[in-house]
Amino acid sequence: MNARQAELPIDEGIDAILRDTADRIDEFYRAASDPGARPPWVDLFNRISSQTHMAPFNLMLADLQRPGARYVAFPDTWRDIGRQVKPASIPIIVLWPFCPVRCAYELADTTGDPVEDALLDRVFGEPVEVRAGLIDRVARHALKEDRIDVKSVSLASTRAGDARAVEVDPKAKGKPATPGRVVRVNSNLHPNAQFTTLVHELAHVYLGHLGGSGKKWPDRRPNRLDVREFEAEAVTFIVCKRFGLKSNSAEYLNGYIKENTIQHVSHSAIARAAGRIEQHAR
Template sequence: MQTEWEQKDLFESEAARSLLDQLLSDSRLYTRTKDYKELLDFVVRLRNFAPFNAMLLQVQKPGLSYAASTWDWRERFGRTPKEGARPLLILWPFGPVALVYDVMDTEGKELPQDVSAFFAQGSIDENRIASFVPQMAKKNIECCWLDTGDQKAGAIRILERETKDKEPTFYRMNINRNHGAAVQFATLAHELGHLFLGHLGSDPFLSVPKRAAMKHAQIELEAESVAFLVCARNGVKSKSETYLSTYVTDNTTVNDVDLYQIMRAAGQVEALLGLSAHTKYDRPAGKSR
């Protein structure tokens, strides 16, 4: 099972970035707006994998509906890979890779009528929002509940930036206390997206990368992409989907957004809030539990 930060640490290497860049270049995928939105929808649907791994699966097998490890197919669904089934590769902590299988390459018990609901999380309520506060505090993000009007959802800013390497930077997250829990969750996802995308600057303590300056439009598109993924993967419908549909024009290509950073940031937001789904695997021979 992936621990909170193991999921994030999977992708903290130039090798992972190079792998993604090569896959995108060679496959010539996601050069159109429609393809990009379909990718986001796929990552939402495959809730049992970290966003980055879900994207790797979609790149390897476009049109894939659902995938799972041999352990999950056996223990959770009563199914096994078919003889000669072609496995798909993902990154994992015991690495360097793990094998998973497309649902069409398995056999056994009948699947639930709506297999996607198996991985879906319920709606977010006030108690769940409250549970995120100590989670963020552990990473030096202070929550401040503001009594403001409907047009002010929230924002994140730096309170104190440390100058020493690997020392923490302190942040303040402002949230409109008058909004409902679903809106507050979308706000958290969007603002934390800005943080982990490096829009506030680098933070070695949180493994936030240093990135080149971007236009406001690109910054908001990336943050809304993260918010859409985190919300939809956790049972919250937000305005992000409408925003993306109207904001992303036909001229948008993969060069206008950094897919690597978006998937990485979405996984980090989920890990920080304790929302990470866990796919289980059979340990490699010789590995102790």
């Protein structure tokens, strides 16, 4: 497991910090969504999806501390490209397993030889490798770690997939014998479309739209369809772009915006769900 794989958006030892941080993140982006102004989530989602060297939730934390920062990395990454962190630079605090935090810095916090944007984009924005068996790997981890049963089935051409919760007998002893959720993906779709659908339906689960799962993800059940679909499409946009895959999520996002939609959206939940799906795919 490399550093990026180990970088988790949730750490059991800092649950209280995460809850407070998530609330502050959501409050910040909701307050910034002024009518008539360019929605802050447009640039936010683009930055999160364009910097693959760091987990989505940590990139959101960085954006909260340094709004608009384009390049954010750890000191060792900056050293690898010939730059050093300036003395007394104010760090950007991100989460890190077993620490529980780590200090990162943006380009303006470093000194050294000039670096072209093209090099920085390659270092920070190299798409996550799409290895063979991507869908099967995500499905395997989702079942093993989260009790989500992913099924490839033949569905009507108008239906790409769906997700539902599975009732578990509360009187059953030990661990439930059946998965807690079932995700279906239309096997008639092109492989890229199957992956996009899988991400979208898993997003509904990890966003808490079908209920929570202890400390893994919260129980969030927005009663508005536009909110649920906006959040799931945002996750799909972030994950697919980080993998260098094309999707229609960017266009769909605007289509789900209704009156006060963003006031009910959880940006922190979106980042955490995207990170969990990407972790399963690596």
